[in-house]
Amino acid sequence: MEEIRRVAEAYYKHLPEKDKKVLKNKFNAMDKNGDKQISRREYMEYFKKGKAKGFNQKRIFRALDKDKNRSLNFEEAxxxxxxxxxxxAIICMSCKKFMAGAYFSCSQCFFSDGAKKSTFDICCDCYGGKKFTHHGDAxxxxxxxxxxxxxxxxxAAPAETRSSALRAIEMIVGITNIAGSLGCIIM
Incomplete structure (x- = not known):
């Protein structure tokens, strides 16, 4: 999780002021009582309203709570x-643990032609310990x-399809939003 914290801080430092203000407003929207801390209750209520699918897990909240005081300050948020x-926000399909670092994915599911809406992702412990079930030829x-x-x-794709393939990859790894906010060029 420390690596994600460092990455998040680096991205934040490069955000335009208007985007930093948007994040502060999101924080304030979650902080219902205005104490500059997001309690677990405030966090769960915010995500129960469908703000972002999958974030209403207590495990994610606990991972974010760096100082373990049972609330999130703005730095943690x-x-x-x-x-x-x-x-x-990737959750192990086997043990349901939030995966903050390296993990394994079924390459057939990852590269499927759209038939599946998600990949099959598992943490290193479940993969190494063979604590999962998936299709036999995975x-x-x-x-x-x-x-x-x-x-x-x-x-390696032909030149006429290369740019669309690279755009698809950007979407797969979820970089498009952040790169657009930061004015980065991905290549």
């Missing part, structure tokens, strides 16, 4: 906002390897 925008790769394979495949 910045990590939440980064996770929401980047698509990094080939698993870690998330970094899948990203590298995706980019390599796109670059």
């Amino acid at each position: 910045k990590v939440l906002f980064y996770i929401m925008e980047s698509g990094r 080939i698993f790769c870690d998330n970094y390897t899948l990203l590298c394979q995706s980019r390599s495949s796109a670059l």
Whole structure:
């Protein structure tokens, strides 16, 4: 989780002031009693209203609560906002643990032609300990390897389809929103 905290802080530092203000407003919307802390109750109520699917897990809240005081201050909430925008809220399909770092995905599900709406992602402990069930011919790769394979495949594509393939990869890894906010060029 520390790595995600560092990434979130780096992204935040490069956000335009108007986007920082949007995040502060989101924080204030969650902080119903105005005490500059988001309690677990405030957090759960916010996400029960459908603000972002999958975030209403207590495990995510506990992972975000760096100082373990059972509430989120703005610094801790910045990590939440980064996770929401980047698509990094990935839960192990086996043990249901929030995965903050490396994880494994079924490559067939990852590269499917759209027949499936999600991938089959599992934490390192479940993969290493064979604590999961999935289709018998599944080939698993870690998330970094899948990203590298995706980019390599796109670059190997014919020139006329290469840019659309790279755009699809940007969407798959959830970078489009953050890159657009920061004015980054992905390549």
